[in-house]
Amino acid sequence: MFKLTLKKKIISAALILVIVLSLSSVIGVIKMSEMGEASDKVNNKSLPAVILLQGMDKQITEIDRLTVRLILEEDAAVRSTYQEELTKATASMDKRVNEYQSLASTAEEKELFTNFYGQWAMYLRHLKVVSAAMEENDKVMAYMIIHGNSSIYKAALDDVNKLKLLNEQYATDAANQSSDSYYSGKLFMISLTIICTILGIIGSFLLAQSFTKPILKIAEQMKLVTGGNLQVEPLRIRSKDEVGELASDFNEMCDSLRNLLKEVVDNSLLVASTAEQLTASAEQTSIATEQIAISATQVAEGSQTQLSDIAETLNYTVDVSKSVDNITNRFVHVANLTTQAQEKANNGKTQMSSTVSQIRDVHTKVTQSAEVVNILGEKSAEIRQITAMIREIAARTNLLSINASIEAARAGEQGKGFAVVAYEVRNLSAQASEATGKISSLVNEITLRTDEVVISMNEGVQSLNEGMMLVEGVGNVFSEIVGAVEEVSGEVDTAAVEARSVNEGTVSMVESMRKIAEISERAADSTQTVASVVEETTASMQEVSAGANMLAKRAEEMNQTVSVFKI
Template sequence: MKYSVRKKLWTGFLSLVVLMIVAGIMNYLTIPDISDRYKSLIDERLEKVILLEQLSTNQNMLSNELRGYLLYKQVYYLKDRRELLESFDAKVQELDATLQSEDSRALLDELKDASEQYRSLTESAVASFTNAQDEEALKYAEEAEPFQTLITKNATKLIEIQREQVQKAESELEHRLQSTAIFILGVLALITILSVIIAYVISKIITRPVGKMTDALKQLAQGDFAMEPLHIKNRDEIGEMATAFNEMTSDLRGIIMNTRDSSHQLAAQAEQLTASSEESLAASEMVAGIAEKNLLASDMQVTLVNDASRAMGEMAIGITQITNDNEMMLASTDAVSRLVGEGADLMKDVSDQMSSISSSIQQSADIITDLSIHSENIRNVTGLITGIAEQTNLLALNAAIEAARAGEQGKGFAVVANEVRNLAEQSKTSAEEIGRMIDAIIQNVSLAVDSTEAGTDRVKEGLKITERTNKVFTEIELASNDVSNKVQTVSTAIEQIRTMSEQVTEGSEKVQELAIQASAEAQSTSAATEEQLASNEEIAASAQTLSEVAEKLQNDMGRFTV
């Protein structure tokens, strides 16, 4: 099966284009997965943690308002109760729609039941207190306290579960980033290796036989026709060119050998003609015989020169065919250069896509940093709450001391002071717990920032490898230009052979003219014996000219080695 140079070049560079397209598609398919994982981590996991913290805060505010109302008997403390309840229900519904694991849903259902019980008991406490049934109201409040604790406990557990899921998602995302980076580096390395191998193989397939052809043509240009036939097994234009070259060399070798023999014969005939003309001056009776011999020799020379002219015409046709094939090879090398340029443009597009990925990862890092700043602000607020709780605790302690001094009359006030101190302790504990949660969030955000920066570094490494691949394409383009230059050298050598063949043809035509002239002169010697002297002089002059032409032809043939 014939496999032309054009097909080889197309196959090689289309293979590189296919490899680059496959690598680009694989890289493109990994981007949405990483983006979705980042979105899930930021928009879903952290959002659930925030909802649960807000839910716990709403519940604590409801509890604080109820205590304030029962302690100070001011309706002012209940003014935000309805909004807090609605906010609490909305957050519970949102969590109910987003939580998926069985453990989380079980805790949420338990929290919802406890919330309903707590709400029912606190409503009863408010109604009893409004109707001046203080003891019954306090009883309802004490019964609601365990449900308050259960709600807070379940909310804390749900927050811990979500944090564990956040850590797990971060670990999976980091592993995914590492796998993606390794995969991209592996694909780029594979493409680079395959590109070098394909370029090396194609260059060897093309340049090795072309080099042999170039060396052989240089030998022909120097007149050396004794070379061995070219052994090129390529089943393409170069192989056909080598076959045609061997045939042309063989034909030229035969033509040159025939022409050289003819030149020797021509020189011998010229010498013989000169001797005959001298003898004819001494013996006229030998004129007819010598003229007959000259006539036969001239006919033979005409025949040989005609054969040489036909052979040179065939050689000119072969040289024209080689020139056409060489022009087709030049066109193929131009197509190769164009494909290399297109491959370099595709690698540039891959580099631009990697830069876009780096920008997206940097934006995610900025968002996580802003989240860290907001968490720090929340921690400052919890510190302020802790300070207020400590002051409240101190005031409640002072109030208890004053109530103890008041004796029996201060017992009720002592109970209230003790309750206030308990509330202050709970507020302090809750604030400290929130502070620890914020610290954990800040730590996790820092880890996420570090992971994002690591991903950015890996993308930068991918950009560097892409630049090295572009350099490989540049080297391939230089190799293609080198092939084109060598083909141009072949064209120059072919042109030199054509010029030499034209010179040989011109010499053959001159020899043919001289041979015809000698034949005519030989025939004229038999016209009349009285013109024998004049004819012999003309023959001697013609023999001298023929000898010079034969000598010139021998010198020309001496340039060639067969």
């Protein structure tokens, strides 16, 4: 399809103007040529012909006058002079006749010239007869010839006058034709100039309207877009020139900006929602870590109590060992020592039962702490997914801001306001990406610490299991001691052997109690580690919550920034 661009329109208008001016110039040249032809006709034919005919008229009259003088003159010398003048006049007349013959062009003029030439030839013949008669001095004959030649003379003069009038008429017609050509050419040029001026003004107005009217529409729409109104109606400019392309590009730019801002608003809402979810997850994690801290504190307190009980039990066990050693040397006091041993054994059994119960409580709380830590790890994984989603949203927002900057650059000066908005959106997306990076780092650190806590908890659980087994073994030993003490009185013979056995059992029990003490110390250390990890987790969750709040604030600022646009 033919595309009439602005350049082609201007060139076409200039070409039409050149054609009109060229046409007027051609017509002017034609009129000037007609005037030139008429002027040439007057100067080269009619005017010389009239001059020749006037000379011929005078020449004929002069010849006739000389002829009459020649006849009337008595003096031969004077007649000879007249004769010479008559000969010269006749030769001059012949020359004029020949010159005029070459100027005769029309049929009427040639016919009149033929009649004149016949009369002139006859007049010359009679003139020669007169000259001959005068040479014989026969004036009567010469006079009679002259008298009879008067009609020829008049006819020749009449023909000359007719030719002169005819050429004067030709000159008048040529002058009138030249004048008519001049005035008609002048009128035509004036009319053509007026018409060209009117058409030029109308064409210039229409051409200017075709340029400025759509451009004014585009400028009006551009002002609305600059003010933030993206709900403008699409421009309906059907011209196929650069203005039409500009209108089409402007419509596409408005559609692109409208879609872009919709995506920015949706993404900002999604960021705000995600930030709220992240804040809620951080709060839940903080609550879980507080529960872990409470459990760890309880475990630490239980471990301290357990250590105190184990130390006391260890002292009792040492005393029992000393007593058993004395049994061998002081068997006389077996009864008393047996009573004391029975009492101490009962106390030891009671303490061991209490120790087993406390260790079981520690085992239960450590297991609960391990479950809470596992939940914390799962929450950390959820936070990692959320931060990944936020990072993707920030990347998409950054890409959208770059696209907005490109569309604003296409818009030129009118798109500067939107370029500032795109720049602010890009800064907000960069800050959101930086915040999600910090959150990811914190979540990774929490995950690492959580894994360490899980490992420490597992080790604590294993140690507690071993401690429980040892304590249960010690309880069994105490039960055996009680039974042995009850049977001491009836089995004195075997007391020494049993005493040694008891001594060996007490030594083993001392070692077991020492191991239990070490396990309890490790459990206490583990609970302290859990407490420190929980504190770090709590601090990290506070930072996560602060980052989520900042992200929500940035999302709100982004919404306020783009709210100036009507989409």
